[in-house]
Amino acid sequence: MKYRYWIRWDNPTYVNGQAGSIYKQHIPLVNASLGPGQWQTYDIVFMAPLFGSDGRLTRPATFTVFHNGILIQNNVTVQGPTEFIGKPNYRTHGDLPLALQDHDSPVALSQYLATQIIETFPLIILS
Numbered sequence: 241m242k243y244r245y246w247i248r249w250d251n252p253t254y255v256n257g258q259a260g261s262i263y264k265q266h267i268p269l270v271n272a273s274l275g276p277g278q279w280q281t282y283d284i285v286f287m288a289p290l291f292g293s294d295g296r297l298t299r300p301a302t303f304t305v306f307h308n309g310i311l312i313q314n315n316v317t318v319q320g321p322t323e324f325i326g327k328p329n330y331r332t333h334g335d336l337p338l339a340l341q342d343h344d345s346p347v348a349l350s351q352y353l354a355t356q357i358i359e360t361f362p363l364i365i366l367s
Contacts, residue, residue: 260312262303263322268312279350281308286338295332 260268305313320328
């Protein structure tokens with residue numbers, strides 16, 4: 241399974257890799273982490289990038305993230321996939337999964353819900 245966009249949730253070692261960062265692109269607005277051994281919650285809104293029929297980017301991907309109920313990423317635009325090495329660069333792709341990265345920390349996922357939202361356009365009624 242390939243991942244292109246990562247949310248970091250457990251790594252205090254460097255600023256753009258800390259909990260809630262968009263890996264190597266956006267640091268969180270605040271550190272909302274609770275203490276060790278406490279349940280952490282994340283609410284993530286991810287808008288996937290859109291590509292035209294010619295393969296060109298028509299809308300970049302965005303993230304809004306709440307960590308423990310606190311806004312830490314506010315509709316941030318990502319510059320492409322969250323690459324380990326190199327700069328991000330969009331390449332045409334279809335639907336792909338998101339990844340939560342933990343660096344081998346002791347982790348237990350209690351509940352998660354992923355819902356795909358089909359974008360619709362507003363109906364404008366002129367009278």
